Amino acid sequence: MAILKRLVGILLALAGLVPLAVGSWFAVKLGPSGEATFTVPDPGTTPVVFGPEVLNRTDLPVRIDVTTKPGGTARAIVGTSADIAAVLGDAERRTMTGVHVREWTALTTRSGSGATPDLNVRDVFRINEDLPERGSITMTQDTAPETLVIAPTGPGFAALSATWARDTWFYQALVLAAAGALLTTVGWLLARPGPKRRVVHVPAGTPVEATRAGVTR
Amino acid sequence: MRSAPTSRLVAGIAGFGLAAGALTGCGFPERVVGLHDAKVETVDGAGVPEATAVTITQRALAQAGAAFAAKASDTKTHKAILTGPALRIAALPDKYTDEAGTSLKNPATPTILAVSAGRDWPRRILATTLVDGVQWLHVLVSEKPAEAYKLWVTVPMLPGSSVPALPPLSTGTDLVEGDDGLVADPPAVLNAYGHLLDIPAPKDKKWAKLVGVKDPYATGVLAASKAQVKALGKLGTFTRQHDPETKSAESMAFRLADGSALAFGQQQRVDLMKPTSKAKRLDLPSDLASLAGEKSVTKQLRLDWLLTFATVIPKDKAATVIGVSEQLRDIEAK
Numbered sequence: 001m002a003i004l005k006r007l008v009g010i011l012l013a014l015a016g017l018v019p020l021a022v023g024s025w026f027a028v029k030l031g032p033s034g035e036a037t038f039t040v041p042d043p044g045t046t047p048v049v050f051g052p053e054v055l056n057r058t059d060l061p062v063r064i065d066v067t068t069k070p071g072g073t074a075r076a077i078v079g080t081s082a083d084i085a086a087v088l089g090d091a092e093r094r095t096m097t098g099v100h101v102r103e104w105t106a107l108t109t110r111s112g113s114g115a116t117p118d119l120n121v122r123d124v125f126r127i128n129e130d131l132p133e134r135g136s137i138t139m140t141q142d143t144a145p146e147t148l149v150i151a152p153t154g155p156g157f158a159a160l161s162a163t164w165a166r167d168t169w170f171y172q173a174l175v176l177a178a179a180g181a182l183l184t185t186v187g188w189l190l191a192r193p194g195p196k197r198r199v200v201h202v203p204a205g206t207p208v209e210a211t212r213a214g215v216t217r
Numbered sequence: 218m219r220s221a222p223t224s225r226l227v228a229g230i231a232g233f234g235l236a237a238g239a240l241t242g243c244g245f246p247e248r249v250v251g252l253h254d255a256k257v258e259t260v261d262g263a264g265v266p267e268a269t270a271v272t273i274t275q276r277a278l279a280q281a282g283a284a285f286a287a288k289a290s291d292t293k294t295h296k297a298i299l300t301g302p303a304l305r306i307a308a309l310p311d312k313y314t315d316e317a318g319t320s321l322k323n324p325a326t327p328t329i330l331a332v333s334a335g336r337d338w339p340r341r342i343l344a345t346t347l348v349d350g351v352q353w354l355h356v357l358v359s360e361k362p363a364e365a366y367k368l369w370v371t372v373p374m375l376p377g378s379s380v381p382a383l384p385p386l387s388t389g390t391d392l393v394e395g396d397d398g399l400v401a402d403p404p405a406v407l408n409a410y411g412h413l414l415d416i417p418a419p420k421d422k423k424w425a426k427l428v429g430v431k432d433p434y435a436t437g438v439l440a441a442s443k444a445q446v447k448a449l450g451k452l453g454t455f456t457r458q459h460d461p462e463t464k465s466a467e468s469m470a471f472r473l474a475d476g477s478a479l480a481f482g483q484q485q486r487v488d489l490m491k492p493t494s495k496a497k498r499l500d501l502p503s504d505l506a507s508l509a510g511e512k513s514v515t516k517q518l519r520l521d522w523l524l525t526f527a528t529v530i531p532k533d534k535a536a537t538v539i540g541v542s543e544q545l546r547d548i549e550a551k
Contacts, residue, residue: 052255059251081258082336086362122365123265123273145256172249 009190016183023177027170029104034169037065038099038106043157047088047116048108049095050162051081052145063163064150065136072154075119076137078127084147087121090114093149096162106162119151263332263389264340270329270386273366274344277357278324281368285318300358301369301467302483302525309523309546312508317371317525317542320348327355330380331471334389338362341369341392343383343471343479354380354527354540356469356481369469370481371542372525375433378539381529382474393470393478399530401427403480404466406536407526410435411459411484416442428528428536435538445490452496456489462523470530477531479539488520501550509550521547 030036040048055062066074077084091114098107121128126143131150139148150160265273280298285307287294295307306315324346331343342357352374357366374380384390396402401409409424414435430439438457445455461484468482492499498513505520506512527540 052258056255057252059253080336082260083362086336086338117363121363122276123269123359124362126269145258166251169249 006191009187009192011187013184013187013191016180016185016187018180019176020180020184023173023175023180026173027177030170030173032167032170033165034167034171035163035165036104036169037161037163038104040094040096040106040108040157040160040162043094043152043160045152045156046110047091047093047149047151048157048160049084049088049093050139050148050150051095052147054096054098054162055139055146055148056141056144058164059141060164060166061138061140063136063138063165064148065134065159065161065163066131066150066157067134067159068131068152069155069158070133072133072152072156074131074135074150074152074157076127076129076131076135077119077121077125077149077151078137078139078146079125081145081147083124084149087117087119087124088112088149089117091116099162116151119149260336261334261389262387263334264336265332265342267329267332267386270332270342270344271327274327274329274342274355274357275324277366277368278321278327278344278346278355281371282318282321282324285315285321298365298367300360300367302462302481303368303370305462305483306523306525306542306544309544313545315544316373317544320346320351320353320373321371324348329386330354331383331390332386333471334391340366341469341471342366343390345380354481358469370525372481372527372540373542374527374540375538377433378537380473380479380539381477383471383479384474391472393472393480398476398532399470399478400533400536401530403468403470403478403482403528403530404461406480406528406530407468407482407484408459408461408466410526410528410536410538411486411524414438414442414457414486415459416446416455416457426535428538432538434541434543449490451493453490453492453499457486458489459484459486459524461485473529475532477529480526480528480530480536482526482528484524484526486522486524488518488522490514490518491516505548505550508545509548511550514550516551517549519547519549520545521549 050064068074090112092112094108094110096106096108100107119128126146131137137148139146277298281303284295284298289308289311292308295304299307303317306317309315325348327344327346329342329344333341338359338361340359344355344357346353346355353371354374355371356369358369359366393399406428409427410430412419412421413424413428413430442457449455466482468480470478470480472478490499492515498515499518500513501509501511501518523544523546525542526538528536528538530536
């Protein structure tokens with residue numbers, strides 16, 4: 001019975017370590033505001049497309065933060081996927097397809113081989129504006145489904161990221177970590193060795209009034 | 218003795234773990250992140266939403282007004298925002314005042330009547346504005362994705378006329394190719410209409426089956442022709458000849474809700490007056506004399522007009538002209 005209890009304790013402790021580690025990691029990464037930011041690795045100089053499969057997969061707004069290299073700007077255009085595709089034609093582009101949570105990076109695919117067309121096009125896009133060297137654009141779900149293209153002008157991107165924010169994520173991470181900590185603690189309590197058993201020698205003829213566990217005659 | 222509390226503790230922890238898991242872990246993408254499929258983009262229906270169409274039309278009409286106000290030689294300004302029949306009118310010599318340009322000086326907020334269906338190009342917008350009590354119809358065209366909408370035609374509606382019901386804006390409106398489902402194609406209808414207003418009077422009876430001439434414009438033109446012939450009497454001859462403006466008979470037609478079409482196109486008209494041997498000369502009214510640079514003619518007076526029409530073409534009945542713009546573009550007096 002004691003061995004079984006210790007075994008359960010060890011398993012609980014080990015099982016608790018996982019949510020403790022994961023919850024703590026998420027809590028640190030998300031921060032109190034619950035911001036999940038995924039950066040586009042090596043954004044370079046080609047336009048980056050954020051389609052509905054990225055922008056409109058949750059009910060949350062998505063903030064795209066753009067930093068260009070010194071002296072550069074970026075153009076942000078928002079429209080329907082069909083219109084964006086028609087304007088871009090065969091232009092070389094990177095399309096964000098998902099996220100890599102463990103590395104907090106955006107997954108992208110490359111397509112097209114042509115030069116970027118003039119995106120200063122009226123009437124087709126709902127939004128068509130220049131972003132400063134450090135700028136951002138927030139896409140809400142009110143006009144979904146839509147596609148966003150960020151095209152750098154000049155020296156190219158220094159950094160590009162997509163951020164979803166929900167403060168409850170931080171607290172959920174804390175709950176996960178707390179649950180893991182509790183499991184680990186209880187497991188450790190169960191698994192730790194019990195108090196050392198003492199042997200009490202009772203003189204012959206002495207009446208025994210009580211027997212405690214761990215005490216033998 | 219310690220096994221019962223231990224079991225309760227383990228059960229409690231397990232329950233807590235399950236609750237925490239439900240809160241945080243189980244179904245992570247859907248329940249915690251709120252992940253769901255993205256909305257599917259509709260590829261049919263109107264090419265642009267109504268609000269966007271209003272914005273586009275307001276911008277285009279304001280720019281078109283400025284372009285009409287520019288000099289006739291400023292083709293760069295004209296071509297930046299005008300195309301087709303509207304460009305043809307704007308390019309006329311500055312001395313000929315165009316009513317289209319006048320109507321666009323202070324464009325009212327447009328009402329969108331139709332937006333071409335589908336996501337492909339070219340895309341069209343049919344809009345209307347009310348200017349000084351006159352209802353104007355405007356057609357805007359975007360030929361390709363990278364090209365902004367331009368004003369293709371602008372024409373005032375005739376008094377008492379109306380545009381039959383169009384399909385709902387959200388579903389978009391189809392464009393009519395040729396005579397698809399119509400009594401005749403737009404160029405044929407306009408050609409018939411023009412010939413019915415010709416002087417001498419036409420002889421081909423089939424034209425009257427294609428289009429009626431009881432609208433205010435036709436009535437006025439026919440009455441004016443009759444009065445002119447009568448006024449000249451034996452002192453001069455008067456002819457009035459209509460022809461398609463372009464060889465390709467450029468036109469555009471929107472399918473209406475009942476299957477008929479609202480079509481736009483242009484015709485040219487030449488009015489020719491020649492004094493006979495019985496007349497010494499023909500004196501011109503002051504406005505024409507000013508434009509012609511002559512007070513009278515001894516050989517002929519030739520007036521060249523550019524006419525823009527809006528016509529409702531039914532499936533099997535005679536068409537009705539509901540809008541006309543009559544623009545003098547050349548005068549020759551000698």
